[in-house]
Amino acid sequence: MTAFALPARVARFPFPFPHETYRYSTNVEPAGTRAVTAAGSWGEDPVDVDEFYLGDLAERDRILGADPDRFQALPHMEAAQWETMTTLMRMLADAHPDRFSLARDGDRWHWRNGELGWDQSFVVGVADSLPEPPLRYIGRQVQEDVVLLDQREGALWGDAGLVTFAADWSLRFDVGMSFLQIHGPVPRVHEEGVIPRAQQFLMGLQAGQRYRRTNWTLTVDRRLDTATETYPDWGRDRRLLGEGPLADVGRRLHLRVEVQHLIRLGASNAILFLIRTHLLPFEDVALVPEWAQRLHDILVELPDDMADYKGIARTRGPGIDWLRAHTGVNA
Known part of the structure; x- marks a missing residue:
């Protein structure tokens, strides 16, 4: 099947395994260029707007309504919140000028979100010029989860964020932790020094520099x-997937990929960490034979401790079985 015959959701999916062998690493690369896959390409803009935009934001509002603590911001992150908001507004307006606009007249800014029908004037730094904190306000208008890392005392600290689409972690638990503490549960990387090296790399970012990486796991539905x-x-579905019909696995089990962008802000010196989650069911992955084979091989080769950390110890078996039964993968 050619890329032209594939559904758009497949052609632009950020398939995370471009190489013959997989090894846990930081896999960081400069942002801003399109990544080519066997099905198409993805990744030019740090903030992505697609056909799921309205649905994703409705889901974010539902989650925030049920659990307002998905938004967290320590008091000293106020300036970084405002800078994040205007930065993301500019990105949206630059990438989609037909749907978003940002104008400035002296201290007064004017923002329009045509997708949501929002129209807002505000003054940066004046809290009552917005209906809610600036990070929460803009976070409800992007599909990405947003985390802000403060740099002080020779380390990075996760001191603010709006995260409603976390993959088995909690912003409420992590807020205020150091970068090394947040990544404490990750196996293997500490012995290899991956996390300290990643922190040193991030602390060396200059204002305006942008990098990206992908991360992946599996999600039921x-x-x-x-x-x-x-x-x-959702934990019950993960436990019981293998007890249902194998035919249902292709529809229910999804490859979950995070496209993560890391951007150094200029005025506040914070690092803006954007996490966009993409989900593709195995039956769609199988539309690209090369993807089916690579995913199969990764699931087979993944060490048990990494499978446990990713939360896929119970779902990778059904995934492997489905790929072998319903695709042409070589076991």
């Missing part, structure tokens, strides 16, 4: 919110 707080809602 198209569920964006798999945060620690909602484990009772």
